[in-house]
Amino acid sequence: MSEQEIFGKGTWIDKLAHELLEREKTLGRSLELLRVESGLGASGVPHIGSLGDAVRAYGVKLALENYGFKSELIAYSDDLDGLRKIPEGFPDDLEKHIAKPVSLIPDPYGCHESYGMHMSSILLDGLDKMGIKYEFRRAKDTYKNGLLKDQIHTILQNSAKIGDKISELVGQEKYQKFLPYFPVCSNCDRLYTAEAFEYLENEKKVRYKCHDTEISSKMIKGCGHDGEADITKDLGKLAWKVEFAARWAAFDIRFEAYGKDIMDSVKVNDWVSDEILNFPPPHHVKYEMFLDKGGKKISKSLGNVVTGQKWMEFGSPKSILLLLYKRITGARELGFEDIPSLMNEYNELEDIFFGKIKVDNEAKLIKSKGLYEYVNLLNPPKQPSIHVNYRLLVELAKMFKENRTERVMKKLLDYGVIKNPDPQIEKLIELAGNFADEFDQQEKVQVDMDESAKKVLKLLVDALNAEDEPEDIQNTIYQIAKSNGVEPKDFFRILYQIILGTSRGPKIGPLITDIGRKKVAKTVSEYI
CATH class of the missing domain: 1.10.10.350 (Arc Repressor Mutant, subunit A)
Structure with a gap:
């Protein structure tokens, strides 16, 4: 496919949606409803990268709709995942719940039914604030209601074959010895300590023993319980190496992006989906992880988290959407100091969209306008907003602590930057003021000079x-x-x-x- 060829609104999102549609036509599957999926981790504090998975999937949904097809985003919370380590800043008391499914752990802050829902709610709140529409599904309900029971049954019937393939594809030999399914121990509520070793096909039950296991370089004691678990109604979950495939087949998923860190899991799941469940896996795109300014992966457990909620204290929801829709490939260092340039870049895109800035390159013009439309979720405003340079607002906000809004507004009027006070500008002053109060200096910009x-x-x-x-x-x-x-x-x-x-x-x-x-x-x- 030619790199110069323009699809839809000229962005990578349109190109992905086009590739997806061409593949689906080749496969001969129904195009009546094209579901895209995003997995939401529920074991740690959701960060910008966690939001990014869902936001980008939503972009593909929008592009499919723009091409004239019905689509929806499934936001799937993996709240049966076991807690592996305590996130930075959370109570040490959570230590006793290590290896338990996060949906069975009490919310340490007492505001949600479980630790898992507390974490999921933070991410969903971020999506809501950005205007992302989704259908929310939880692992706990999915397994409890037996929505994956047929896929689990087929996978466990073929567990020996799958175990050999996992060993061949990624070198992991664990599933040649144990089944790729973790029941929740009925005695101690732990997940990863209960290792299933036999599947009773006629009864649809697994036999397991709860014993010591290593999680995040730490030995977790099992309770020694010998048990049986019914895959159709007892709590338990498939291992990551096969669970995506089960979901794709059960929910009829046609697109899912994935991070570089789970490449091996996706490789195995694609094979399981195709060869064991007879469901062609969804169209994928691989993205790099966000790094902090020190070059470390942004991580829920490391505590170097850039959350959507914190970001929106300083920048608009559209600045996050711009960050996520600009491109999908390549690792990027990310910090709150990127907000000023993204706020200003949005203004520039808006000026291009409304013809205030001329762009001679036709392909660049189409792409810039398309990017602006996606940042506005394909519902762009009828007229541009009032633009004030964000860095200027930060510098002015630093001068005034008392009556900041009125005094900064007066300076803007004195400079001739605006003609009249406006509520839009008040909100921008508030954001820039928060930024000025939180950070000593702004990111050094690149300036070409001799x-x-x-x-x-x-x-x-x-x-x-x-x-x-x-x-x-x-x-x-x-x-x-x-x-x-x-x-x-x-x-x-x-x-x-x-x-x-x-x-x-x-x-x-x-x-x-x-x-x-x-x-x-x-x-x-x-x-x-």
Whole structure:
């Protein structure tokens, strides 16, 4: 397929949906309803990456609908998963519940029916705030109501064959000895300690023994109980190596993305789905994990979590959607310091969409407009919002603690950035104010400049740091640039990029005076 070929609205989302449709037509399956799925982990605090799985699946749903097909997103909470470790910041008292399904663990904060629902609710709240529509399903109900019983039966009938294939595909030999099914021990409520070793086909029961097992490099004591569990009604769950396949077949799933960290599980599940359950696995796309600014994977248990709720204290829901819809491939370092540039980038996309910024490249224009539409969940506004540079708002918010909204609004009016006060701007000031209060400095932006520009920057820093304040900073900047062979308009642009992360802004002299000349000098000196 040609890279230059444009599908739908020109984004990777449209291309994925097109590939999915072509595959489904080749398979000859019904196109009446195309279900996409996202798995929601319920064992740790949901972060931006957890949200991303569901948001991207929803994008594919929207693209399928845009192509004229009915689609829906299943948001599946794996709340029968066992607790492997206590997330950072949670009570140590949870230690006694290690290896129990998270839906059977009490909510340590007492606001939900279980620990699992507490975690799921955080993620669902994030999806709701972003306008994502989904059908919520829980593992606990799915297994309790026997929705996977036929798939479990078939998988356990073929457990020897599956165990050999798992060993061949990923080198894991565990399931050559045990069944790929974990009953919940009826004596101690633990999941991973109860290892099933025999399937009684006629009775649809597994025999198991609860014994010591290693979880996250820690030995967990089993209670020694010998038991039987009915796969149609007793609590238990399939191992990850086969469970996706069972869900895909039972729910008729046609698309599911997956993270790089579960590649092996997906490889095995695809084979199980195809060869054991006779259900062609869904169309996939693999995405890289988000990393923190230190290059570590963002993890629920490590405590370096960037949650959607925290993000929305500083940025709009659309800034998260933009982050997730921009692209899907490649690992990305992520932190709250990315919010200012994403807030400004959304404004730029909106200007392109409404024709305020001209884009000569047709493919780029289509893609930019398409991205803007997906960030607005294919329901773009009829007219653009009022734009104010987010970094400018942060700098102004730092100046005022008392009556911040009114005083920042007045500055915006004085600068001529806005014509009238507006509730939209009040909300932006609130977000930028939260950001200013939480973080000392903004992310350093990339600025292209030659040696002569750096020399002029050095002279400006000296002037701003001088004992006597220049009478007219605007004119001082102009004269320093002109006297040293740098075009003033180019130099002003460099300063705007350093201070505001954009190529233009309010009159620079008064802005520097308001921010504080020595503070600006310190910022500028970092670029020399």
